[in-house]
Amino acid sequence: xxxxxxxxxxxxxxxxxxxxxxxxxxxxxxxxxxxxxxxxxxxxxxxxxxxxxxxxxxxxxxxxxxxxxxxxxxxxxxxxxxxxxxxxxxxxxxxxxxxxxxxxxxxxxxxxxxxxxxxxxxxxxxxxxxxxxxxxxxxxxxxxxxxxxxxxxxxxxxxxxxxxxxxxxxxxxxxxxxxxxxxxxxxxxxxxxxxxxxxxxxxxxxxxxxxxxxxxxxxxxxxxxxxxxxxxxxxxxxxxxxxxxxxxxxxxx
Amino acid sequence: xxxxxxxxxxxxxxxxxxxxxxxxxxxxxxxxxxxxxxxxxxxxxxxxxxxxxxxxxxxxxxxxxx
Numbered sequence: 001x002x003x004x005x006x007x008x009x010x011x012x013x014x015x016x017x018x019x020x021x022x023x024x025x026x027x028x029x030x031x032x033x034x035x036x037x038x039x040x041x042x043x044x045x046x047x048x049x050x051x052x053x054x055x056x057x058x059x060x061x062x063x064x065x066x067x068x069x070x071x072x073x074x075x076x077x078x079x080x081x082x083x084x085x086x087x088x089x090x091x092x093x094x095x096x097x098x099x100x101x102x103x104x105x106x107x108x109x110x111x112x113x114x115x116x117x118x119x120x121x122x123x124x125x126x127x128x129x130x131x132x133x134x135x136x137x138x139x140x141x142x143x144x145x146x147x148x149x150x151x152x153x154x155x156x157x158x159x160x161x162x163x164x165x166x167x168x169x170x171x172x173x174x175x176x177x178x179x180x181x182x183x184x185x186x187x188x189x190x191x192x193x194x195x196x197x198x199x200x201x202x203x204x205x206x207x208x209x210x211x212x213x214x215x216x217x218x219x220x221x222x223x224x225x226x227x228x229x230x231x232x233x234x235x236x237x238x239x240x241x242x243x244x245x246x247x248x249x250x251x252x253x
Numbered sequence: 254x255x256x257x258x259x260x261x262x263x264x265x266x267x268x269x270x271x272x273x274x275x276x277x278x279x280x281x282x283x284x285x286x287x288x289x290x291x292x293x294x295x296x297x298x299x300x301x302x303x304x305x306x307x308x309x310x311x312x313x314x315x316x317x318x319x
Contacts, residue, residue, distance in 0.1 A: 030282075041271075056260035059267050063274040099285075106281045114270040121266050223282055230289035237296050246296040 013092045015232045016241045022225035029225065033218035036211055043208035060118040061205075065192075066212040067110040071139060072174055074104035074220060078146070079171045082164035092228075094160040095235065097167060098150050099227035103220055105143035112136060123187060131180040132188035139177055142170035156235060 011017050044062035051058040078100040085094035115133065116126045127133065146163045153159030176183075181190045193199045199206060236242045260267045 050261065055263060057263035057266055059260065060270045063270060067274070102284075103281060106277050110274050110277050113273045117266045117270040117273070121263055219278065219282075223285070226282070226285040226289070230285045230292060233289055233292040233296070237292075242296065243300060246293050247300060 013090055015092060015236050016239075018092055019229055019232050019241075022229050026222050026225040026229075029218045030222035033215045033222060036215035036218065040208045040211035040215055044205075044212070048205045048208060049202075054122060057118065057121050060114050061192075062208055062212050064111060064114040064118060065209060066216045067107045067114065068136070069213060070216045070220060071104055071108040071111050071136070072177060073217070074100050074107060075139065075143075075167075075171065075174050078104060078167050079174075082167040086161060086164050086168070091157070091235070094157065094164060095228050095231050096224065097164055098146075098160050099224060099231055101143050101146045101150070101163075101167075102227070103223050105140060105147065107216070108136065108140040108143055112140065128187055130187045131184035132177070132186050135173060135177040135180050138173055139170075142166070142173060146170070 012021060041062060045059055048059070050056050078097045081093045081100070082097040084090055085097055112133075115136075119128070120126050146167050149166055150156075150159045150163040153162065180186060181188055192201050193206065193209065201209075233242055233245070237246075258264070
């Protein structure tokens, strides 16, 4: 059996090893995100044709939909690592959960603002209390609650555990966001891209969208790893490896 | 080119949306890098202070205590 996999995972969950691993992976993830994002947005803005109903306004989809997917995907990652952190008390899992929250909040904010900028010309309103829009706004508030709760405690691990608990409760909202367009009669349109069955979109518009989805995933990895590294320095400041790092590195750090 | 940049009548909405996307992600990507550097700098200053305190007689460091 390949028992090097659990061994490798076990080693990786040590803060020092993960700090180095994250530092090595981050530039590649960021570079990949920038290249893929540039290609995808060029395809979306200039190569894809205008929509026959919405004209060029529909091009907001190329950032709005990937951001919306990320707002839910990151919440999923946060929930799983919060659960692992609560059950097995793995410090790194707590850190990943807590450092995912600001990135998820950023993507949720982008989703709401770009959706608003799309809604004004198409629906004639910046905002409406529609099920999809409202549940996405609730998602933003849950993210902000997790961030606030994490920082409200003097002891960061206690803060992480309390905020992890809130993250688990808030996970109820994720399927509500996803299925809101099916469960309620909403102004927001239903799913365009389908995993099963044909998508309601031409391939010239689909490939930039899917590429943008990959680019935002890479961006998430890069941002998460940068955040975890910053967090580990503060959390492990009493450990020898962080001291060596602080004293050994001069200005370039 | 300028025609495609105008995005029909929707240039304002499309380009504002893209600007929001890039500004938010730029802030999100720069903040942790600055935070890590600050954490390392603070820790280095603390370690230097501790070292000076442990060895009395050495010239005090030129940093001012709050």
